[in-house]
Amino acid sequence: MLIYTAIKYQVLNYLIVFIAFVFFIRFLCTRNVDSTMAVAGRYSLACACLLCVFTLVFRKLELMFYYPVIVNAILFIVFTASILGKRPIITVLAMLKEKELPPFAISYTRRLTIFWAVFFVINGLIALYTAIINDLKVWTLYNGFISYILIGIIFTAEFILRVFLKKKYDNK
Secondary structure, three states: OHHHHHHHOOOHHHHHHHHHHHHHHHHHHOOOOOOHHHHHHHHHHHHHHHHHHHHHHHOOHHHHHHHHHHHHHHHHHHHHHHHHOOOOHHHHHHHHHOOOOOHHHHHHHHHHHHHHHHHHHHHHHHHHHHHHHOOHHHHHHHHHHHHHHHHHHHHHHHHHHHHHHHHHHHOO
């Protein structure tokens, strides 16, 4: 919504400078954290800063439309790399809460990581489409509203499923 408002009122250049500054500060604040998500966050922030610079240098405001594409691509890479690596990222996150996970939970978190990786591809492709068609209202509707609603629905459904499965397997 912020990008939409800034473009509509022709103050995007000022907003981009502010956004780049905020991204840069966040980048500096996370540089000593070595978790997978922190590293992914730094890549995302670095790409965002570059996108802001390119937007200002080339005076192509529509370049900002590609930020959601970059974020989804980075999340896809992180989740997929974790599936191919030692432990899927959601398994690692689950083990922060419970040190020892039962076999069903390890299998479940692996499949959930795969699900999110697929989601990031689909979400990223839709974000790419909205960037390519260069329609501010469509881009804002999907990237600033619909995608967040979808993520909220997935989180809610997954939480309900997790509670159900935990009860089912704890009773065995």
